[in-house]
Amino acid sequence: MTHNKFLLLASFILASFYNLTFFDKVTEVYPVHDYFFFLSSLFVILVCALYIFLNLVCVGKLTKLMLSLNFFVATLIFYVSDSFGVVVDETMFLNIFSTDSREVLDLWNARVFIFLFVGTVLPSLAIFKAKILKTSNSSIWFYKIKSILISLIVVVVAVATNGKAYASFLREHKQLRYYTNPLYAYYSAYKFTKNRFEGTHKKLIEVGEDARIPDSDTERELIIFVVGETARADHFSLNGYAKETNPLLAKENVVSFAHVLSCGTSTAISVPCMFSDKTRNSFSEAEQENTENVLDVLKHTKKVRVLWRDNNSNSKGVADRVAYEDFRSPKKNHECDKECRDVGMLEGLQEYIDETKTGDIFIVLHQMGSHGPSYFRRYPEKFKKFKPTCETSELENCSNEEIRNTYDNTILYTDYFLSKVINFLKKNSDKFETAMFYSSDHGESLGEKGLYLHGFPYFMAPEEQIHPGIIVWLGKRMLAEIDLNKVRLESNNEISHDFIFHSLLGLFEVETKIYDSKLDIFSSAKKSKF
Numbered sequence: 001m002t003h004n005k006f007l008l009l010a011s012f013i014l015a016s017f018y019n020l021t022f023f024d025k026v027t028e029v030y031p032v033h034d035y036f037f038f039l040s041s042l043f044v045i046l047v048c049a050l051y052i053f054l055n056l057v058c059v060g061k062l063t064k065l066m067l068s069l070n071f072f073v074a075t076l077i078f079y080v081s082d083s084f085g086v087v088v089d090e091t092m093f094l095n096i097f098s099t100d101s102r103e104v105l106d107l108w109n110a111r112v113f114i115f116l117f118v119g120t121v122l123p124s125l126a127i128f129k130a131k132i133l134k135t136s137n138s139s140i141w142f143y144k145i146k147s148i149l150i151s152l153i154v155v156v157v158a159v160a161t162n163g164k165a166y167a168s169f170l171r172e173h174k175q176l177r178y179y180t181n182p183l184y185a186y187y188s189a190y191k192f193t194k195n196r197f198e199g200t201h202k203k204l205i206e207v208g209e210d211a212r213i214p215d216s217d218t219e220r221e222l223i224i225f226v227v228g229e230t231a232r233a234d235h236f237s238l239n240g241y242a243k244e245t246n247p248l249l250a251k252e253n254v255v256s257f258a259h260v261l262s263c264g265t266s267t268a269i270s271v272p273c274m275f276s277d278k279t280r281n282s283f284s285e286a287e288q289e290n291t292e293n294v295l296d297v298l299k300h301t302k303k304v305r306v307l308w309r310d311n312n313s314n315s316k317g318v319a320d321r322v323a324y325e326d327f328r329s330p331k332k333n334h335e336c337d338k339e340c341r342d343v344g345m346l347e348g349l350q351e352y353i354d355e356t357k358t359g360d361i362f363i364v365l366h367q368m369g370s371h372g373p374s375y376f377r378r379y380p381e382k383f384k385k386f387k388p389t390c391e392t393s394e395l396e397n398c399s400n401e402e403i404r405n406t407y408d409n410t411i412l413y414t415d416y417f418l419s420k421v422i423n424f425l426k427k428n429s430d431k432f433e434t435a436m437f438y439s440s441d442h443g444e445s446l447g448e449k450g451l452y453l454h455g456f457p458y459f460m461a462p463e464e465q466i467h468p469g470i471i472v473w474l475g476k477r478m479l480a481e482i483d484l485n486k487v488r489l490e491s492n493n494e495i496s497h498d499f500i501f502h503s504l505l506g507l508f509e510v511e512t513k514i515y516d517s518k519l520d521i522f523s524s525a526k527k528s529k530f
Helices: 003-017 020-029 036-057 060-084 090-098 101-107 110-129 137-161 163-171 174-179 183-199 267-274 294-300 342-346 349-354 400-426 484-490 498-507
Strands: 221-228 254-257 304-310 323-326 360-366 433-440 470-474
Touching: 003 036, 003 060, 003 110, 003 137, 020 036, 020 060, 020 174, 036 060, 036 137, 036 163, 036 183, 060 110, 090 183, 137 163, 174 183, 221 400, 221 498, 254 484, 294 304, 294 360, 294 498, 342 360, 342 400, 349 360, 400 433, 400 470, 433 498, 470 484
Parallel strands: 221 360, 221 433, 304 323, 304 360
Antiparallel strands: 254 470, 433 470
């Protein structure tokens, strides 16, 4: 067949079989029996859009290779959207480039290879065996331009004949276009690349250069901040969840905040945001790459020693300017079985504290926590309390009950880890004002509305993905200065990750013009000394 007919056939196949998730989402809003002609025109428009795109990227001898690559990309996108309901947008590309090989391997399973074989290998064999009629370059470009113009005319006619439906589709249901495969992913890749390139040419913006701890503060602070992973507040028994997922923390004098809004729906956004002085509404990932955070502000005081220990992928740029230790390997973490455990990050901390003779200490422990989809790997065997469990990363092969049980076991292990952190701080409470501040980065979908994992664009993210847990524990010396009962009263109010930056400054008694007491959860609970 001719070059253009070959591309038209490929466009039809991509629209028909690789966009099943897209049309599934669309028909939830526009039922077939009421919107048949609109849906038909939408299919035609999608074919035309793919046809225009393929005409632009498939040129000459590269045509077959580029087609195969497009089928490969479309297959991967179809897999993640079909399996987890995930949208491949700009934030997802940030997640992809921020992740590590261990997290990627969690997603590779037999189902992925089946998708790749059917969606990429078989079409590629057909593509490379196909015979395309040879024509001159001038003729090819003439027909390309002609095809593009005709496609644009078809799109205009299709929209014009279904004007009311498209007005609703484009204005009220913009999120549906996120599922167009692979076109929206390419658009998102372009935006991601553009923003990253622009960010690399910016100078570091200093924050809180005036930060100081007054000489009158003679008590030394030791504060451990635990960055949780994918732990949603409504699965904490401390917050009323039916299963006992926090048996050890329930015995401690902790405050659990049940009404927390995350800054994002992915680690790559939420972690930098929670340590930033910006609120969620003003936060920009591209700008934050070149902006200091609360760790830098604490360093500006010249009185706080900062250490970041990581058992997750990395700090997402937050710890680039402080001491950093990677605990994802048995070489550093001696608490490893099928994977390295969060509790291993406590090893050697006492020696670190003992060698710090003066000043305050701030330690960040970044958990692996409840990272999916391989929830069954996130805890040792003895924490398999809730059964039956899902012993695979292929969540589609497990019931929702099995998925929830396995996830709840990860929360149970986090409960154990946080209790260990508290016990560690208790041993140092005679010498320091001690505190533990735990905050998960975001929540997680566990099958609600047919969605799994996290990472949805914030404006369309389900409740399950934007309500993380926050837990606070204060040592005896800190309790002499902060009324925990007043903090407990605050726990009934809605807060967000916006409070973390200022609450940490408040705990360390840092004076700086950027501090906002209204965003400090401890502000109203501070006793007369303050």
